[in-house]
Amino acid sequence: MNKLLFSSFLSRIIFAVMAWFFLAGSTVKEQMNILFISVDDLKPKLNVYGHDFIHSPQMDRLANTGILFTHAYCQQAICAPSRASFLTGLRPDSTRVYDLNTDVRENLPDVVTIPQYFKERGYATRGWGKLQHYPGRGRELDLRTDGSNESYAWTEGWNKGGLKDYANEDNILYTEMRGRWAEETGLTGLERYLFTRGPSVEISDVADTVYSDGHMTMELITALKEKSNSGEPFFYAIGYIRPHLPFSAPRKYWDLYDRNEISLPGFREMPEGAPNFAFQDSWELRNYPDIPPRGEPIPEEKQLELLHGYYASVSFVDAQIGRILDVLDETGLSENTAIVLFGDHGYHLGDHGMWCKHTNFEQANHSALIFRHPQLFSGTVVSRPVELLDMFPTLVDFTGMDMPEMMQGKSFVPLMENPEGEWKPFALSQYPRHIHGDPNGMGYSIRTERYRYTEWVVNAEWDGTNYSHPAPGNEIVARELYDYKLDYEETRNFADDPDYAEVVEKMQRLMYGKAPL
Numbered sequence: 001m002n003k004l005l006f007s008s009f010l011s012r013i014i015f016a017v018m019a020w021f022f023l024a025g026s027t028v029k030e031q032m033n034i035l036f037i038s039v040d041d042l043k044p045k046l047n048v049y050g051h052d053f054i055h056s057p058q059m060d061r062l063a064n065t066g067i068l069f070t071h072a073y074c075q076q077a078i079c080a081p082s083r084a085s086f087l088t089g090l091r092p093d094s095t096r097v098y099d100l101n102t103d104v105r106e107n108l109p110d111v112v113t114i115p116q117y118f119k120e121r122g123y124a125t126r127g128w129g130k131l132q133h134y135p136g137r138g139r140e141l142d143l144r145t146d147g148s149n150e151s152y153a154w155t156e157g158w159n160k161g162g163l164k165d166y167a168n169e170d171n172i173l174y175t176e177m178r179g180r181w182a183e184e185t186g187l188t189g190l191e192r193y194l195f196t197r198g199p200s201v202e203i204s205d206v207a208d209t210v211y212s213d214g215h216m217t218m219e220l221i222t223a224l225k226e227k228s229n230s231g232e233p234f235f236y237a238i239g240y241i242r243p244h245l246p247f248s249a250p251r252k253y254w255d256l257y258d259r260n261e262i263s264l265p266g267f268r269e270m271p272e273g274a275p276n277f278a279f280q281d282s283w284e285l286r287n288y289p290d291i292p293p294r295g296e297p298i299p300e301e302k303q304l305e306l307l308h309g310y311y312a313s314v315s316f317v318d319a320q321i322g323r324i325l326d327v328l329d330e331t332g333l334s335e336n337t338a339i340v341l342f343g344d345h346g347y348h349l350g351d352h353g354m355w356c357k358h359t360n361f362e363q364a365n366h367s368a369l370i371f372r373h374p375q376l377f378s379g380t381v382v383s384r385p386v387e388l389l390d391m392f393p394t395l396v397d398f399t400g401m402d403m404p405e406m407m408q409g410k411s412f413v414p415l416m417e418n419p420e421g422e423w424k425p426f427a428l429s430q431y432p433r434h435i436h437g438d439p440n441g442m443g444y445s446i447r448t449e450r451y452r453y454t455e456w457v458v459n460a461e462w463d464g465t466n467y468s469h470p471a472p473g474n475e476i477v478a479r480e481l482y483d484y485k486l487d488y489e490e491t492r493n494f495a496d497d498p499d500y501a502e503v504v505e506k507m508q509r510l511m512y513g514k515a516p517l
């Protein structure tokens with residue numbers, strides 16, 4: 001063994017011993033705090049992911065002192081199912097939450113969520129903003145239904161943060177007027193939410209704290225300062241609302257970008273050979289009154305404004321994260337607080353001619369994901385495919401406590417120790433669709449480091465525990481294969497290309513669980 005190799009070997013051994021010491025020792029010494037930062041609809045379009053024109057210095061700072069995951073994927077590209085999945089460590093086929101209206105406890109009354117797990121182990125727990133999905137149910141997930149009003153999750157409460165989407169007076173008056181109409185016509189929940197949408201973008205001249213995201217950050221900072229001398233371990237979670245629509249942000253964040261330097265995605269068509277039902281018509285965006293109705297094209301000028309608004313919203317949230325990181329450093333909490341920051345799914349920003357999420361394509365499922373352990377893995381980049389439901393077991397591993405019984409995720413820790421080591425070969429996402437009149441159609445999509453393979457099935461039967469779907473007996477109505485090494489924009493479905501027959505066969509074996517994990 002030459003000197004360099006030996007030195008690398010030695011440092012790996014020392015590192016592994018250190019990792020064991022910190023991970024195993026944390027239960028007997030001081031329990032590690034956890035800060036859980038969810039950013040709604042944040043795709044990995046940050047400077048640290050190679051997008052130089054995005055102003056994200058604070059999330060970059062977190063990544064540069066932590067672990068950046070370049071191939072993280074959600075389990076279903078829409079808020080509530082994705083959140084029900086990662087908060088429980090279970091796949092959508094197990095939570096049976098595929099829409100915005102189902103509460104995970106309707107199907108799994110005794111399921112354990114991440115904050116609940118830490119609460120039950122003596123942590124002080126507190127939440128702000130959008131963690132579980134709302135407003136579909138009009139409430140956060142974790143209130144017991146026995147009338148006691150006791151929370152499963154929070155010892156110190158949860159501040160919904162409100163849905164203060166607008167700061168400009170005209171927009172506030174407009175949405176209030178729509179709200180009164182909604183009340184008169186008896187609209188509630190999601191229907192009310194969609195009916196009361198104002199403009200898709202807002203530029204305002206207000207302080208950050210006028211918006212919910214800025215206000216919640218201020219509250220979180222106060223709580224962190226109070227907690228810094230208590231010695232009590234805490235799990236604090238904040239769910240940022242931007243860059244979800246509407247793209248509302250103070251003017252200074254819009255001013256970080258020159259509209260003339262923003263361009264639309266190069267490829268704005270459906271992939272050649274993809275089935276029609278793989279597509280969606282940007283229905284979420286079309287609830288905003290300044291956007292043309294379904295079936296009509298969205299003018300390019302409006303799309304450039306939307307891109308500008310999305311980027312401004314990302315920078316707005318980024319600034320809030322900087323304030324939190326500063327306070328963690330000032331109080332010394334950085335030394336014993338693990339941080340996870342992620343987007344709940346990806347986002348179509350006009351690619352394939354689509355906006356928002358709700359598909360099995362790469363852009364809708366590719367998520368931003370950054371971890372920071374206070375002592376370990378600083379500056380690590382992991383390019384293996386990982387899944388958002390792996391966050392739960394990883395946090396458990398960080399604290400050295402017992403793994404929940406029901407758990408379909410897998411701790412990242414071995415991957416952080418050795419990014420080239422043994423790991424699962426793909427990330428699995430899924431999305432339900434009406435297909436040929438069947439309301440129970442489902443698309444299952446697996447992503448390896450190079451390919452994405454999707455099967456659309458009808459008459460689907462799944463047992464809710466086996467993630468190697470589809471199950472035998474399902475009728476496959478369409479298949480898609482994308483090769484990101486040669487075709488990053490998904491311009492063509494290669495599933496029926498004879499040159500890719502072996503790849504399709506291999507991907508099927510992986511999907512059906514016939515290949516070793």
Ligand SMILES: [Ca+2]
Nearest residue numbers: 040041079344
């Ligand atoms: Ca979302």
